Amino acid sequence: MNLGHIGREQTLDVNGNHFALRTWGNESDPPVLALHGWLDNAASFERIAPLLRDCFVVAPDLAGHGRSQHRRADSGYYLWEHADDMNALVECLGWKRFGVLGHSMGSGVASILAAMNRSIDTLVFIDGMGAPFTVEEGNTVEHMRKAQRLLRLALRARLHGFSGPEEVQFRSLEMAINERRSGAGASLSVEGARLLVMRDLINLGHGYRWRHDPRLVLPEPLQLSERQACEFLQQINCPLHLLLGHQGLFAGSAFDKRKHALPPHTQVQWHEGGHHFHLDAPAPALIEQLNQALGRGESGPQQRLVNE
Known part of the structure; x- marks a missing residue:
């Protein structure tokens, strides 16, 4: 086995907080930031990260999750705070250009990070379409x-x-x-x-x-509205790939609710499985599509455009 494909532990102090990281691959390869979902942790990528070709994958436990430090009692866990942490983490790692792989809530963090940092080459969302939790207009x-x-x-x-x-x-x-x-x-x-x-x-x-x-x-006291969540999706100007589960969170009307906010260059592919299909039983087709989306595929992208 390629030793670069074996997961390794790392720690990093960012924004005054202690973060635990799980990494795969060789540091000399193009970097990919992997962002997990709500109540998950870096182990969310344990099965797919070793199979990504020629990538250095860094999956942090977001603040308060997994083995990372909890925030102070006078702070919270807002998506924009996670995004600010990740922006600072990327700066600490010295990355000039990088890809982002986000699952569920991680796609919401990634959509905000894309507004903070224009050095992202590509975004890949796994069963995620931006901010997962929103507040209705007039209900703040x-x-x-x-x-x-x-x-x-x-x-x-x-x-x-x-x-x-x-x-x-x-x-x-x-x-x-x-x-x-x-x-x-x-x-x-x-x-x-x-x-x-x-x-x-x-x-x-x-x-x-x-x-x-x-x-x-517990719910955060302040959440994005649906309009704001869509605005963060609409401003994405790098390639955006959505890999969604047929039995996941966006089967049916949930996809239609956000579809209008996707940038015209978005590519969408549906996969068999539920919300964690990437962790439960990652199929070879999924791995190949991930490699293609991250620019490491053996053939060109085969996903369809969302507006076709």
Whole structure:
């Protein structure tokens, strides 16, 4: 096996926070920033990253996720904060040009990053079409009130992991895997869930608890509106590739809701599988399309234009 294809651990201090990174490939190859989804972590790319040809893949655990540092109590986990972190991370790594691979929420972070940084060669979204969570127009105030109420309730009742650092949440690894799968609508495979869970658990000796910040399960007080989410998609001026699951989040009307906001150069391909089809059972066709989209394919891109 090519040693460059074996995942490696790295840490980096960015914007005053400690980030854990998972990397694959040779640092001399063209870089790709891989951004995971909500409540996931860098293990989301464990099965596809080693198969990307001639790429140096860097997958950070976003702030509050996986093994990365939690934000301070007076800060939050807004998409634009994640994007600012990633912009600073790229600067720390010294990248001049790079590609971005984003899954789910990672595509929302990537859409904002594309507005901050014009050095992106290509964007590839896996079952994502920008910001996944939006607030309805005219509902900003009520949404903020509800988010604050939920946070206070969770703190008082010690819900959602707001408990002592030594308090067990799961007696066994299997219990944690089952909860992670139920949170993904049971579409996530056991082995896929195991990869994500193993990077997100603390072993207390007598049981386990999540590493991630429990605030992640609560809605942010301020969210983008649907119009704003679409605006970030519309401003993308580099090649944009969408790889979506037939049983994923955008099957049916959800795709139609965002389709109008996609830049005219967007290319779309549908794949069999659910929201984590890239982690559950990545098919050879998916790997080839990823390599093509990142400019590493053996043949030209074969995706269809979204407006054809």
